[in-house]
Amino acid sequence: MTATGRPPLNRRLAEFGTTVFAEMSALATATGAINLGQGFPDTDGPESVREAAVQALRDGRGNQYPPGPGIPELRQAIADHQRRFYDLSFDPDTEVLVTAGATEAIAAALLALVEPGDEVIALEPYYDSYAACIAMAGGTRVPVTLHPGTDGGRPVYRLDPDELRAAVTPRTRLILLNTPHNPTGTVLTREELAAIAALAVERDLLVVTDEVYEHLVFDGEHVPVASLPGMRGRTVTISSAGKTFSFTGWKVGWVTGAPELVAAVRSAKQYLTYVSAGPFQYAVAEALALPDEYYTALREDLRAKRDLLAAGLEAAGFTVYRPAGTYFVTTDIRPLGEKDGVAFCRALPERCGVVAVPNAVFYDRAEEGAHFVRFAFCKHTAKLREAIERLSGLRKHL
Structure with missing residues (x-):
């Protein structure tokens, strides 16, 4: 509270705190984990x-x-x-x-x-x-x-x-x-x-x-x-x-x-x-005037990365919702014996050295997305392979 007796933040924004992307990226930095949470490429464009x-x-x-x-x-x-x-x-x-x-x-x-x-x-x-x-x-x-x-x-x-x-x-x-x-x-x-x-x-x-x-x-x-x-x-x-x-x-x-x-x-x-x-x-x-070949190559590169990460997540025990577009894969963590995506994502950097984002934060009714977790695949192939290797250890605890 301020000296006026009112909170500094207006009531329209009171429900919104720090974005989940900032929180999870900070976790990646603090733990040295591979950041598959925030959706940014790790390679510059053309x-x-x-x-x-x-x-x-x-x-x-x-x-x-x-x-x-x-x-x-x-x-x-x-x-x-x-x-x-x-x-x-x-x-x-x-x-x-x-x-x-x-x-x-x-x-x-x-x-x-x-x-x-x-x-x-x-x-x-x-x-x-x-x-x-x-x-x-x-x-x-x-x-x-x-x-x-x-x-x-x-x-x-x-x-x-x-x-x-x-x-x-x-x-x-x-x-x-x-x-x-x-x-x-x-x-x-x-x-x-x-x-x-x-x-x-x-x-x-x-x-x-x-x-x-x-x-x-x-x-x-x-x-x-x-x-x-x-x-x-x-x-x-x-x-x-x-x-x-x-x-x-x-x-x-x-x-x-x-x-x-x-x-x-x-x-x-x-x-x-x-x-x-x-x-x-x-x-x-x-x-924007780049030739069609650019757009095709971008799409095919990301398609291969999607397939790589999706297969790795399936092998690790997740149920995978293979995306038709974007560069994100949504997974269900219940086959791993988990049900709280927020807790799962907060613990994942220490458990496996990988950062993901809990989907619950994208819902008004958080329970609808409580057991879903999102991974980004717009990363170097070598980084995705390393993340898959780290996540493979989750099956050992089933």
Whole structure:
């Protein structure tokens, strides 16, 4: 408590402490464990892209404030990317906005579009910043859970469209989607997205969709929600360079959408960072134009790492939900005789020298995810092999 008698942190954020990623990464540092918790690559992206950033710095491009919406070269590159991969046309001047990563884009979108008391539906489990951003906007979080099940005997997560429909009330303002989905690795199917789109049109809802893993799809296809009937004018699409080009520290993200939606998001964004990452914007503009071979090689490299880690986790005794996308594997720890994922992850660095993240922190109803744990496979193959070797010792205690 302060001298005023009130806690320093406002009540909207009182439920949010230090992020689980910070806690688990600190554990990795303290114990020397292999960090398969936080989702960042341990290798930089293409040398040509890094050199483009260096050249921009040396040429004085972006060293001072860039334009508020983002440099024209990057906005054009984003528009070209959407047309190239999805046949979606956006005006780079009115329908594209550059942000400080996808996290700021999500915050700005929710601050702009949500009034206090509005309900926001989010797929549970969800990336932890979603809950905080909804709270900062004064919205009410309404979780719709992706449920674990099987498909042909293979463990998967699925969306129940009836549960989603039942969650919509007269107070619902928007649906916050994430596909490919972190942490489950689910890639929503065209049929699932069509059901969401039909519901949004029927109930006049906005959709904010986080598509940062759009190029990391191993099974199925990535379908932008904005490409579906009736969705072009009611969807705010968010993506970023970090996951696609392995420069997560640059924090270059973007928003695409109809002019009135992008203008609303820009109104909020200008009072957050205003601008950021000036020289990096020039480099990302070049990165987005990389040939198809780059995107294919990235996907195939991560597919091999997914398969390596998934097989190793299965051999160690976990039930593995092999992801269709992203670079995360969700596992069930109950076959190991465990049921508390938070306690399991806190003990794992000392037990095995590996760090993971408990999925329970991504749920409103923590019991739904209590026995699930997430591992990241966006690491060197040698590091993954070492982690698998360390985790293999878990079976000895069964």
